Amino acid sequence: MNTLNYLKVGLLLALLSFSYVSNAQISLNDGLKLGKKFAKDAKANKKSKLAEQYTIKETTSEGLELIMMRVPIDKIKSDAKNSIIEAQNGLQTAYTRYKSKMSIENVDRIRQDISRIRAIDRDWLVASYESESEFYQSYEKKRVKEEREAEKKRKLDELENQRKRVDSLKKASEEKEYQNRVRGYHFVNKEDLQILExxxxxxxxxxxVSLCSYIKVLDTTKVNGYVEIKVDDITGYVLSEYLVNDLDKITVPYADIQSAKKSMFTSVSKTVSEEEAKELRRLAKEQERQQNNINTGRKYYRGPRGGCYYIDSGGNKQYVDRNICN
Known part of the structure; x- marks a missing residue:
């Protein structure tokens, strides 16, 4: 029954009431109002059934319920038809992009279409349009947030990979430098290895020669277990069992292998004879005496009996330890 028919029914009820009801309790205008109400209710009911018929519910991959209403164009009987078509097309585009995990940029336009529908046809059910547009808006916010976090992570990963590349190049350079430095050397695997003539x-x-020291082996031929070596300015023989050709093969627990790897390490103490030791002591004392003369500004003299003295400001002899004159 269309609107005109409902109006006719309302008018008929008004006439019948006017004829039989005392004091004209229901007037002609009341009948027209009643007819309009019947017509409006009928339209709303028809649109409600139409909405139910073309509403689809879908459970998303996130476990959420997505409600969609798509009324065919030929079934849309509304003054807001153009806006309804625009809204449904926009929602369908958003749905397609959502399924493809793409950005959705038309939500604001869809909301404008929904507002126009509500302004033109208050009876058209826009609730599903609104809930669907809100779903896409939430999706887009979440997508943008995840995209930013992914971009942040990508940049951090890029920086980390760059740091690893720099470290790798540095290690490769250090390894190359190390290999060039140790090439041709053997290393002492004993604390204080004796060097014999x-x-x-x-x-x-x-x-x-100390532990971890770099040593050049001049001849690998073993004689009584010894090999000829050169370290600093000493050429001699050491027991080959205490030499290794790789710092990592050193077995002494407290050996500082890492420091030996960073720079060429050689520590040698020469053995001196008694005569050489005596001469060294003499030179040390001479150096001390000269230093004392420099520090005090005095000149020391040795007396006929071996005493050591200097002349003070009064012209008198002042004796000191005779070692100062040695």
Missing amino acids: TAQNNSKQLGK
């Missing part, structure tokens, strides 16, 4: 156990000791 010949390849004999009772040979004269020339000195000692």
